[in-house]
Amino acid sequence: MVSLLRQAHQGDGMRTYKPIPDHVNCVHCGKTLPSSRPKHAKYCDHICASSHQKDEYKNSRIAMGVNIDLPSGTVGALHELLVCADLMMKGYNVFRAMSPSCSCDIMATKADVIYRIEVTTGIKYPSTGRISYPAHKNGRYLFDILAVVFHNGEIIYHKDGGVYEP
Numbered sequence: 177m178v179s180l181l182r183q184a185h186q187g188d189g190m191r192t193y194k195p196i197p198d199h200v201n202c203v204h205c206g207k208t209l210p211s212s213r214p215k216h217a218k219y220c221d222h223i224c225a226s227s228h229q230k231d232e233y234k235n236s237r238i239a240m241g242v243n244i245d246l247p248s249g250t251v252g253a254l255h256e257l258l259v260c261a262d263l264m265m266k267g268y269n270v271f272r273a274m275s276p277s278c279s280c281d282i283m284a285t286k287a288d289v290i291y292r293i294e295v296t297t298g299i300k301y302p303s304t305g306r307i308s309y310p311a312h313k314n315g316r317y318l319f320d321i322l323a324v325v326f327h328n329g330e331i332i333y334h335k336d337g338g339v340y341e342p
């Protein structure tokens with residue numbers, strides 16, 4: 177990168193410094209990025225950025241063999257059932273919320289300890305391997321364990337800010 181900049185300056189002392197952008201074309205639509213965009217810009221605008229994320233989300237589900245025609249409510253219910261089954265196999269007594277408005281999805285008990293569990297869907301982006309899932313930080317939720325379920329059925333439990341093995 178530095179040598180490229182030096183080459184660009186050779187023999188032209190009057191030329192003003194202009195950083196070479198990381199991306200010349202929009203990563204989503206392929207159009208040339210306007211010169212007004214910042215050096216690190218990858219997309220034309222927020223519309224291309226969010227379309228790209230939606231495509232990546234869809235592709236991550238297709239890559240895992242998920243039926244993408246399933247309604248999101250069905251996927252959520254399916255993921256709750258996967259967590260219920262996983263905890264039952266681990267010897268927990270498992271109880272499921274009667275209303276979708278409850279402050280957590282599942283309660284599980286083992287050896288006189290009660291755990292409140294919230295289930296959420298996680299995404300692994302195929303291009304980068306990056307993992308993301310909703311933060312669940314607002315006051316609506318009250319839980320001890322956050323169970324992140326991926327589209328391949330993998331479950332990662334989080335408790336007290338770290339990964340947890342129930």
Ligand SMILES: [Zn+2]
Pocket residue numbers: 202203204205206207219220221224
């Ligand atoms: Zn674009």
